[in-house]
Amino acid sequence: MVDKQSDPDMHLPFNGLSDVNEPKIEAGTEYTEDEIDRIIASVKEKQIKLGECYYQQGLIKELKLKDNEAYAAFKQAVNCHPDNIEFLNAAGLSGTKVGDYEQAEQFLSQALKFSIDRFGKNHPDTATAYNNLASNLDAQGRLDEAQSFRQCIPCNAQDNAI
Template identity: 35%
Template sequence: MHRRDLEALEKIFGREHPDTLTSVSNLGSVLESQGKYDEAEAMHRQALEGKEKILGQEHPDTLTSASNLGIVLERQGKYDKAEAMHRRDLEVSEKILGREHPDTLTSVSNLGSVLESQGKYDEAEAMHRQALEGREKVLGREHPNTLTSISELGIVLERQGKYDKAEAMYRRALEGKEKVLGREHPNTLISINNLGIVLERQGKYKEAEAMHQRDLKGSEKALGREHPHTLTSVSTLGMVLSSQGKYNEAEVMYQRALEGREKVLGQEHPETLTSIYKLAALFHQQHRYSAAVALYQRAYEGYIKVLGTQHPITAECLHYYESALEHKEV
C-alpha cells in the first residue's frame, strides 16, 4: 500500500513534494519493521534530504526524518552514526521547540536508547531521567509517554545490574499502564514481559514464569498466536524455562517462536535470527554440539547479512559458534 501510495504521489506531485516525502518516510518505517534495514535507511535518507531541501533543516517534519534515520541506523548497529543523528536532532529540537517540548523529550529518549545500546549506561541513564522528569512535568505522571520513559529507565538500570531499582521501575510502569491503558493493551503486555525478565535475572524463576505465562496468555487473546509480540512472549517464556533446567519445555517454546517468526517476519528478520541463536544456545547448553553448530552457523550468516560483521550480536554469535565447533571436533 505504501509503495502504491508513493508511486501515485510521485506522479501527481513530483518527488520533492512534502506529501511525497511523507510517503517515502512511511515506506521506510514499514521496511524497518520487516528488518529490511538497508532499504529502510535509503528511504529515510531520501526523505531527510528532500525535507532539508524543501522545508529546511529546522522544520519539525525534517526533525522527524532525522529521528527516523537515527533509529534505523541504531537497528543496524551503526551506533556512532545513529548517535550523531540523534544529537543533531536533539540540538535543533531544543533550539526550535524548547527543552520541554514533547518532541524534544522524544529526542532525549532516542538519544538515551542509542547510548544504552553502546554500553554508555551513565549517559543513557541521565538521558532517560531527563526525559522522564520532563514528561512528568509536561504530560503528567500517567501519560503513556511518561510510562514509556519509566520503562526505558528500567531497561538501562537492568543493563547495569541494578535489578532492584529496575524491578521498581517496571512495576511502576506496569501499574500505570494497567490503569491508563488496560490489562490487555499491547504496551501493558510489554511491561509484563520486562518485569518477567528482570525477575528471571534475580533468580525469581517462579514469579518470572508466572509473568511470562500471563504475558503470553494476554498476547494470544489480544493480538493472536502469530503476532510478533506474542512470539516474543513465547521466546521469553522459553528463556525462563531454560533457566530452570526445563530444557524440553524451553525447546518447545523456542521452536514455536522460530517457526512463527519465519512465517510472519521472514527467515532473515533479526527476531527470527534471535530465535535461531537462542535455540542454538539451548542445544549448546545440553552438549548437543552438532545441532548447535548448524544453528549458530545459520544465525551468524544471517547476522552478517542483516547487521554486519561489526555488530556486537554478530561478534557474540561468532564466539559461541566457534566454541561449539571446537567441542564438536574434539
C-alpha cells in the same frame, strides 16, 4: 539506496509526485526573477514531498522487517528534508537498530537540537528526542552518557510523552 523502479513495494508512495503543470527549466531560456522564484519554490516543495515518500517507504520496509532497507529510505528522507525532526528520529532509531550507531547518533543529536530549538526543553517531543538519543547511547554501551540524557527529561514532559 531504495530504488522505486525495481522494488514493487515502493511505487505507491511515489504516486502523484510528478506534476504536469510544474514549471520546467529550459536551456537557453531567460527567466524573470518571479519565474525563478516560482521554479525554486516548486523544487523545494517537490523535495519535501520526495522526503515524505522516502519516509513512507521506510515505514513500509519496517513493517516488512526489512530493517536495512528501511534505514536506507529514512536516510534518503533526511537528505531531502534535513531539518525534519520526524525523519531524523526515524533515521536515528533505524540506524541504531541496524548497528550504524555513529551515524544514528548524529541523526538523533540533530533531532534533539531541532526539538529543543522549536519546542523548548519541556515539550513531550523533546523528551522523546532525549530518550531516543539515550537509547542509541545505551546500544553503544555508553550507559553513563545515556543516563545523563535521561536525566535531562523533565518529569512533566516525560509523563506526557508516554
